[in-house]
Amino acid sequence: MAQPQTIDGDVTRRGFMGVAASAAAVAGSGGLRHWGAPSPPPRVESLVEPPRIHSWRGRLSATLVIEERECFWAGARRTAVTYNGGVPGPTLVADPGDRVHVRLVNRLSTPTNLHTHGFHVPPGGNADNVMIDVPAGGTFDYQFDIPRDHPAGLNWYHPHPHGDGSRQLFGGAAGAVIFRSEAERRGAAASARDRVLVLQAPEWAADGSLKPWSANLLASQVRLVNGQQNPHVALKAGETERWRIVNASVSDFFDLRLDGHRLTQIAADGNPFSHTVETDVVHIPPGGRAEVLVRAGAPGRYALHALPSDHGAGFVSPDLVLATLDVLPDRRPRRALNPQPLLEPFCDLRTLPLDKQRTITMSMTGGFKMDGKLFDHDRVDHVVELGAVEEWTIVNDSVLAHPFHIHVNPFQVTHVNGQPVDEPGYRDTVTVHPRQSITLRTVFADFTGTSLFHCHITPHSDLGMVGVFEIVPPGEGRAPRPKPPGFLCRL
Ligand SMILES: [Cu+2]
Incomplete structure (x- = not known):
């Protein structure tokens, strides 16, 4: 069994930019591997998260530049539709009651706009207004006043121009948004490390250019987590993490199963559950989100599967390994995390x-x-x-x-x-x-x-x-x- 790269496997602290820098270094050395070239020996790549942009004193200001360009994606240089040059785009982190300002800069050759999927905000003006188009070369200032009583959880943003939304989303244009709960702000829930996992399913031609979406791609072998193929996550035995998972694919239903573990779901679509749901398989439709607690079991290596999913009419996606959990031994006994501060009652x-x-x-x-x-x-x-x-x-x-x-x-x-x-x-x-x-x-x-x-x-x-x-x-x-x-x- 290959060993994880670091003692705790936690190279995500190195951050997205670190990986971009390594990619640039490889590119500079002329050693960049292109799609279709002979595969190098398998190696363990740790899960990397997109950079986070946090609100400060009730305000979050971000500029999102959408453009089609080459970037380091799924282990090679390929064409993508990026926000700020990366796939996925940056994660926005704000609190209920905050004002979120996003300047969208359109460097595509076609119109785009921004849908804030899961936001309970006005559908008109410069809020979650998908009826507008930001023309090629244009800029638009969005403002989202997040209600004080907005549910805390995982939402996301993506383009929503009618007729071309698929092409842009399929090309990778998506990013996560986290609204923190009061318990998280107070730190009561901070004992569980939180990770964002953005699921996507693009495909490229041999020259690294994006293929247009087709229903036949459901049978393809490309499923990515944060732009990576089968990244590894390392936890110590008994340790608990909160995984915030968004299905940002255009057409894949994800049925997730982690070998050797049950998952504890605590929220769906940015809405906290009133009680935990213990499950072997978490279903996430395109556009949906699931937040789960993962408590690492016995030391070993476990696959996170995307199970075959039946779309009807004979279209069935294959069983694929999305990511791998490496559980490392730990002498320190760990108590199970109390999920109660992460839950919320709701009106039936x-x-x-x-x-x-x-x-x-x-x-x-x-x-x-x-x-x-x-x-x-x-x-x-x-x-x-x-x-x-x-x-x-x-x-x-x-x-x-x-x-x-x-x-x-x-x-x-x-x-x-x-x-x-x-x-x-x-x-x-x-x-x-x-x-x-x-x-x-x-x-x-x-x-x-x-x-x-x-x-x-x-x-x-x-x-x-x-x-x-x-x-x-x-x-x-x-x-x-x-x-x-x-x-x-x-x-
Ligand atoms: Cu449909």
Whole structure:
């Protein structure tokens, strides 16, 4: 068994820039390996995280430059669509109540924009407004005022221009955003080291140029964590880490299993769970996030698998090793981490009076459609009232699985195929398998404006599987319902 590189394997402290510097040094020496060249002997590469940009005294200011360029990606120099020259882009770290300012500089030859997936902020103006385009060569200043009662957890940012979003995301343009909880700010949860794992599945031609996405790539062998193929993470026996995992692929459902370990899930889609969920396999749809506690077992080497995933219509992704956990012996006995400070109660939306029910159908007859229609950004498909509690049943009337995602407000899944389920928290993206129905409840809280719900397999949404909803003030003479306690805030 190969030995990890360092005593504790913790070369991530060296940081992203250190790796970039080593890559540059290799490039300078003329020893850079190109895609298609004979493989060197296998070596252990430690997981490297993107650089973090933290808020300071309630403010976070970041410039994100999006451009297509060569960068060091999956062990070689290849073309990518990068934020600030790296894949993935930098991780933004802020707190509820902060003002986040992002200057987006578009150095692509096509329009782009920025979707802050999982943010509960206004859908218009210069906040999470995916209806705007930032033209090639243009700059746009976004401002996100994160509500004080915003859930703490893992969110992410990525381009969302209609028709070209897939190409940019498939090319690597994505980054994580962490909102810290009060417990984390106080340090009560700091005993668990926290890692960001951005999952992507790009593919390149022999010359290192990006291939365009095609459904056939589901069977390919490229699955990356933070731009690395099978990076290693080293923990001491009994040590616990919090892994914040985002599925930033355009079309892969990740079913994660860590050999020899059970995973303790504590949050989904940036929403803390009310109780822990012990599981062997964590499912993360495209666009989704999972936060898990990993407690290292006996010393040894364990594979983190992406298990085969059935997309329907004969498309099945292969079983791949995404990363490897090296557990090192430790004489020091370690107590299990108390997960309680990481959990939050939430308002069970089944207990609230319902204002409206709707059925939304995803289909593939005559195109990738939402409710039988192709996307039209000038048409409003559903008008909802501010403060309304609604129940939506999402029906997949097609042969492929589709991850349903809605912007601005998360939801609580209540039924699968009409059968009740008890969820431990809210989500913003849910897998709907072929011929399946998912029923969810949501509250259109705090913000009016127009936004989108769509399939988060972005090639499907680029082809039209997108609906438009508008949140309007309540009808004449009706006051908006007060926001239920525990919806996007503490009980
Ligand atoms: Cu889809």
